């Protein structure tokens with residue numbers, strides 16, 4: 338219906354024009370911007386060039402030619418996109434309208450996926466007109482095709498896709514990239530993205546919302562938890578942690594939340610369905626504070642993040658979130674709340690500064706299991722055995 342209405346209006350308009358034009362015997366005016374009548378993949382009409390090529394050349398197994406070979410199972414790989422990013426340029430013989438493009442992710446290693454980019458058009462390859470910009474994009478699956486659309490009735494001879502940031506690291510890969518002409522009445526702007534920049538007392542939060550229907554109250558409360566707890570965690574654990582943080586609300590992520598590449602991603606559906614579970618934020622931002630060296634045990638990393646949620650959480654009661662009582666069959670390596678409760682118990686029984694000590698050593702890459710013996714007079718295994726026998730905490 339949305340698409341039909343403008344079409345009908347257009348037909349009506351053209352009818353009126355024809356009627357009045359015929360009457361005065363003038364030639365029918367042609368709208369040069371609106372002669373795209375059907376959507377069309379125009380990629381094959383252009384010559385593609387890249388500023389960075391695969392080491393084996395354009396026709397190599399992972400060369401740039403694979404980006405436009407109409408096969409979403411082959412890919413283009415660039416080892417290092419450098420500081421200026423990767424520029425994929427298309428030159429058409431005839432001025433061509435483009436209002437949509439498709440990107441297909443590679444077959445492996447999602448850190449190589451493009452995350453931030455711009456699309457622009459040009460008449461001469463010198464002066465560029467911005468047409469579309471995407472930030473914090475996510476490809477939730479391998480060989481997944483995502484379509485992006487913008488409004489453009491201008492015909493350019495040059496288009497370019499400028500990738501400025503990857504999900505993580507510097508190695509780029511993508512399976513396919515296609516350009517499409519779209520009739521102006523069918524043009525839309527998608528996908529939805531809204532980025533709010535909130536700065537308070539030296540900290541900046543980029544709230545990147547990819548879900549058009551995300552609840553404003555949940556957003557405001559997540560922002561409040563961030564600006565309340567992040568300064569506390571910086572102060573108590575790691576004053577050198579990053580001062581600019583991004584939160585991404587992601588509809589295509591069906592989990593709870595995770596931190597990767599220096600920013601936090603929250604499942605849009607999870608947060609919408611669990612509006613009280615706001616201290617997920619406290620747990621996730623602790624991961625940014627942690628930024629542990631390689632080799633940190635995962636169970637301890639997650640145990641400390643939930644310990645922090647237990648101590649600093651603002652809405653744990655509202656979320657019915659608490660540390661579960663000890664149950665036979667548990668182990669300290671179970672991570673999350675089970676490890677967190679054990680950490681509380683060891684602090685109350687032996688060493689009230691244990692978690693801060695562990696956190697500091699983990700960040701410096703100097704954690705060894707002997708630290709438990711040094712700090713408490715008991716090995717980790719012996720501590721757990723004692724905990725199993727009497728796991729009382731205050």
Ligand SMILES: [Zn+2]
Pocket residue numbers: 620621624639642
């Ligand atoms: Zn975690």
